[in-house]
Amino acid sequence: MRNDGVTIKGTKEGLLIILDGELDFPVILRKLEEKITRVENFFAGAQAILDLSGRLVQPEQLEQLEHLISSQHGIEIIRIINQGCLDEKGEREAMEGAIVEDGLRNGNGNRNRRVTLNENEEQLSTLIIKRTLRSGQRVNYDGNVVILGDVNPGAEVIASGDIVVMGAFRGVAHAGAKGNEKAIITAFSLQPTQLRIANIITRPPDEENSEPNQPEVAKIKDGMVIIESSLNFSN
Amino acid sequence: MGEVIVVTSGKGGVGKTTTTANLGTALATLGYKVVLVDTDIGLRNLDVVMGLENRIVYDIVDVVEGVCKIKQALIKDKRYGSLYLLPAAQTKDKTAINSEQMKQLCGELKKDFDYVLIDCPAGIEQGFKNAIAGADKAIIVATPEVSSVRDADRIIGLLEAAEMDSPKLVINRLRPDMVKRGDMMDIDDMIEILAIDLLGVVPEDETIVISTNRGEPAVTDKNSKAGEAYRNIARRITGENVPLMNLTIENGFFQKLKKLIGLRDS
Numbered sequence A: 001m002r003n004d005g006v007t008i009k010g011t012k013e014g015l016l017i018i019l020d021g022e023l024d025f026p027v028i029l030r031k032l033e034e035k036i037t038r039v040e041n042f043f044a045g046a047q048a049i050l051d052l053s054g055r056l057v058q059p060e061q062l063e064q065l066e067h068l069i070s071s072q073h074g075i076e077i078i079r080i081i082n083q084g085c086l087d088e089k090g091e092r093e094a095m096e097g098a099i100v101e102d103g104l105r106n107g108n109g110n111r112n113r114r115v116t117l118n119e120n121e122e123q124l125s126t127l128i129i130k131r132t133l134r135s136g137q138r139v140n141y142d143g144n145v146v147i148l149g150d151v152n153p154g155a156e157v158i159a160s161g162d163i164v165v166m167g168a169f170r171g172v173a174h175a176g177a178k179g180n181e182k183a184i185i186t187a188f189s190l191q192p193t194q195l196r197i198a199n200i201i202t203r204p205p206d207e208e209n210s211e212p213n214q215p216e217v218a219k220i221k222d223g224m225v226i227i228e229s230s231l232n233f234s235n
Numbered sequence B: 001m002g003e004v005i006v007v008t009s010g011k012g013g014v015g016k017t018t019t020t021a022n023l024g025t026a027l028a029t030l031g032y033k034v035v036l037v038d039t040d041i042g043l044r045n046l047d048v049v050m051g052l053e054n055r056i057v058y059d060i061v062d063v064v065e066g067v068c069k070i071k072q073a074l075i076k077d078k079r080y081g082s083l084y085l086l087p088a089a090q091t092k093d094k095t096a097i098n099s100e101q102m103k104q105l106c107g108e109l110k111k112d113f114d115y116v117l118i119d120c121p122a123g124i125e126q127g128f129k130n131a132i133a134g135a136d137k138a139i140i141v142a143t144p145e146v147s148s149v150r151d152a153d154r155i156i157g158l159l160e161a162a163e164m165d166s167p168k169l170v171i172n173r174l175r176p177d178m179v180k181r182g183d184m185m186d187i188d189d190m191i192e193i194l195a196i197d198l199l200g201v202v203p204e205d206e207t208i209v210i211s212t213n214r215g216e217p218a219v220t221d222k223n224s225k226a227g228e229a230y231r232n233i234a235r236r237i238t239g240e241n242v243p244l245m246n247l248t249i250e251n252g253f254f255q256k257l258k259k260l261i262g263l264r265d266s
Helices: A027-040 A059-072 B016-028 B062-066 B098-112 B126-133 B146-159 B178-180 B187-194 B206-214 B227-239 B245-265
Strands: A006-010 A016-021 A047-051 A076-083 A116-118 A127-129 A138-141 A143-147 A158-159 A163-169 A170-176 A185-190 A195-197 A199-200 A217-221 A224-229 B003-008 B034-038 B082-086 B113-120 B137-142 B168-175 B197-203
Touching: A006 A027, A027 A059, A047 A059, A059 A076, A076 A195, A127 A138, A127 B187, A143 A158, A158 A163, A163 A170, A163 B062, A185 B098, A195 A217, A195 B146, A199 A224, B003 B016, B003 B098, B003 B126, B016 B082, B016 B137, B016 B227, B034 B098, B062 B098, B098 B113, B098 B126, B113 B126, B126 B146, B137 B146, B137 B187, B146 B187, B168 B187, B187 B197, B197 B227, B206 B227
Parallel strands: A016 A047, A047 A076, A127 A143, A138 A158, A143 A163, A158 A170, A163 A185, A170 A195, B003 B113, B003 B137, B034 B082, B034 B113, B137 B168, B168 B197
Antiparallel strands: A006 A016, A076 A116, A185 A217, A195 A199, A217 A224
């Protein structure tokens, strides 16, 4: 398939509009307009995911796109994704993002596509705590939390992202508190009172449990929180 | 309509939480529907003693703030189906709820349960005021020490001021051998000062430490002396007439005998 800058595909969720990441923005905008106008009314009322293919767009450019797609042609944008995008500072690959069906990942040239960034979600920042959390202390952070110390029983850590404890974890942890089921909880010694990931709550069995002698990771698999050695961990 | 009973002492460490856990469990084994309410916000323990800490999702503060319904916060005991726990919050403090909210909460719980046992925090500040706000009756826990008796007396005065019915006394951690040697206050000394009805005497017993650490109340242990004492107290709460335990009867009998001999001598 020749790449003319704009690709429109059907997916389970609706249309997927892929805009080439290299072409100049005005060119892309014009090509997009041509393409949608050609099939006037055909897409009206449809839902679409807009893929910017790694382009760093300015807010006003985004507005132009939305205006063209939604206001002029009646297509509802349900999500904007930006595959293989660098974050604002260009420091690292985008980590969190929307799920794009596998077949689409390789659908556009040879671009090395990584995990996608959902621009509707903010980039998660990380809070580092350099002490032990004791009973009654509670950390609630919109992002990832790293604790350089222990978390004792009666302490609570709530994060919208991942929770990493460089020590023993004996308290209550809630990772992915805003519903991210891909969030993980990991500790050098994971002996939690209770673990929560997204909206799933688990507790250790009542029988006496031996202390783990290796770092472990808790994550959701098939709708259940499972704990495995972090040596075998794969996301 | 059930009964709300607050377990209080003034002094810390005399066994309020242990007493609440054991009496609640004992009442549940007698077939009553019981809820234990931990009002020690910020220093919660009852969940640990009951072995239910890892089941806590919502707590009493969530209930009064309307974050969840009462039923969502109630934790069913792992051993007895008619026993429930309403845990305290650990990351807040006593001012997170007020007396009025507590009264309402007790009123609601009373509708569904035969007994509502309230574990009161130590002290006489907001936490104590909350704990007694919705209570119909009070159990005072005191150990045979002057400081404990002094604080218990203060508490009884405060309860009288709050116009609560005459509270009942549970003497905890009594050591008959020390009493016999005259090294510990005896039951009569304590009752003479406090001038309230005695509900029961619980001997010092190492099975309490073991059961507390395990998260299993001692009343579930048939061989525990303290557990037996708590089972008796629970029966007295339900209105049954149960004589004081062997241990103390022996003691009382011995003293009575001495007195008799003394009388004869004089």
